[in-house]
Amino acid sequence: MRRAFLLALACFSFSSAQNTTTELRQQFAAQNITALFANDAGYTAARQAYNLRYTVLPIAITYPTTVEQISTVVKAGAEQNLNVVARSGGHSYIANGLGGTNGSLVVDLSKMTNIIVDPVTFNALIETGNRLGDIALILNDAGRGLPHGRCTYVGIGGHSGFGGFGYAGRMWGLTLDNVLSATVILANGSVVTVSESSNPELYWGIRGSSASFGIVASIEFRTFAVPPEATAFEYVWEMDIATASNAFIEFQTWALSGDVPAEFGGELFFLKGSEYGQVEFAFLGNYYGPADSFNSTIAPFFSTLPTPAIANITQGTWIEALAATAVGDLNTTTQPDSNDTFYAKSLMAPQDVPLTNASITAMVTYLAQEGFNSTDFWHVEVELYGGIASSINKVSLNDTAFAHRNTLFTFQPYASSPNLLPPYPSTSFGFVDGMISSLTSNMPSDWNWGAYPNYIEDRLPHWQERYYGSHYERLQALKSSVDPRDTFRFPTSIQE
Structure with a gap:
């Protein structure tokens, strides 16, 4: 009896899904809205996530060209009680732009490029x-x-x-x-x-x-x-644990000193070393002041370091500096986008409670030892947000919903599968998690670190607090006001 009931329910669900698909096709066709459904030519390529760890099957992917067409798609999805999601570039780390789960209605905005x-x-x-x-x-x-x-x-x-x-x-x-x-x-x-x-x-x-x-x-x-001039720079060293730890400590000292002008933007970059107990340590970024003041600007930090193995300096125009440090061609029409199979996390370190020397050394040690043993392609970015001159932290906390206006560094640990393709090694999750815990376990237990919503993950405990901090309740109230039926939903959307 129960088997018969379940079979009947499955038939009803399949029939209901067919009816929904048919109705959506008709509505979109009537408004000349391009849409791809399962079994349509092009659907398989269109529903591929940037992060190949995820396989997501939207009910449809639409390609509106006007605001009016977007409105039609949204209303159609809401009427069918579908979750509706926007996809801009499609680079969500957890496929939120495809809904994150099966059955979403995707509003792909790639045709709207004015x-x-x-x-x-x-x-x-x-x-x-x-x-x-x-x-x-x-x-x-x-x-x-x-x-x-x-x-x-x-x-x-x-x-x-x-x-x-x-x-x-x-x-x-x-x-x-x-x-x-x-x-x-x-x-x-x-x-x-x-x-x-x-x-x-x-x-x-x-x-x-x-x-x-x-x-x-x-x-x-x-x-x-x-700016009339710009400098793109990249310096690379191979360092042992003590040297790399000291270099990071000196970087934090410099960042907090008040000697870093607003025109300086940069980060540290850690990669796998050539042998156990070593890391590749990079210092890269752009400087937007006069070219002849670049060396003196970085000197308080740079003079504490050994001679780099690699030094690439590009001095020229704004756009030349952007191109020199860009990941990908500035003209994205020259070739298709790429894919990866990876797991990434983030940690936003508050400026008013700087990293301890112990936490820095623990992270570098972890990367030099566990990182060397890993077969993944991994890196850790340490982006400089703060310092006295930073415009990011000068914005009042409650002026926008962005909740981290007291950030010195944002860490992004990132590990790809060895060939950048699925399957993703199950051991790699713990490896990346360990990059973060090496820091947090050596900081005070009440250290109020955050996480960056653009480096989104779906394994983060208490993600609402980490991503949105004190703003989450206000965001919930706004959600209830403008989207009471939770039409725009995905795994990390604001929950009422």
Whole structure:
């Protein structure tokens, strides 16, 4: 009897799904909205996640070209009680842009790539299907720039919706700090403008957790005159544990000293050493001051280090420096995007409680020993957010939904499978987790570290607190107000 009931339920569910698919096809066709469903040519490639650890099967992937078409898709999804998600560049680490779980309705924004720079204000209206590299090129043609990351294929929608760190950040702030207004499609299909004077609470929320509240179709950004000169730099050493630990300690001392100008943006980079007990230690970034002041700017830190094995310096224009440190071509139309199979985490270290020497040494020791034994391709980035001159930390905590305005460094431990393809080694999760615990276990038990929402993971305990801190309850209230049926949902969306 029970078997018969389950078979009947399965038949009903299959029939219901067929009906939903048929209805969606009809609705999208009536509005000339391109959509791919399972078994359609192109669907398999379209639903592939950037991180190949994830296999996600959306009910459909839509490609709107206008705000009106986005509204149609959202309303259709809401009527069918589907979770609706936006995909900009598609680089979510846990496939949130595909819904994170099967059955989502995806609003792929890749056909919406207009960029208009106002000739008077120099504000830029950017549709959210654009990728960072292409934006940089187009803005540069107008003599303008925007702070953003160096991975060129990342989409501006997610990047600006949850943070947006780049080497110009200490000078100009995070990407989201320069959002002046946006056009947002809500769960009921209505189209609203958000800014300081229009829907100010939603304007606050999309600058830190935008995908939970609506589909952001376009954003008006404040842009900046590009600096007349720029220096891209990369120095690499092979170091033992003591030398690398001391180098990191000196880097933190320099970062806290007040000697680091806002025009400096950089990070440390750790990779596998050539033998047990060694690490590859890199210092890289961009400097936007006069070229002849670069050496004196980094000297307080650099003079504490041994002679580097590799030194690559590019001095020239703003766009040349961006290209020199970019991951991928700035012109993303020249070749397809790549994929990876990886696990990554993050830790945002507060500036008012600096890392202890013990925590730094413990992490370097872990990388030099456990890291050498690992067969993964791994790295750890230590991005400099803070320091006295940092524009990132000068923004008041409650001005945006971004919850980490007291950050000195953001760590990103990242490990790929040996051939960058599935399956992902089960042991690698613990290996990456250990990179973080090597730090936290050597800090005070009440150390108030955070996590960066753009380096998202789905294994983080208490993720609501780590990603959103004191802002989470306010974000929950906003979610209840603008999306009471939880239409825009994915594994790490704001939960009522």
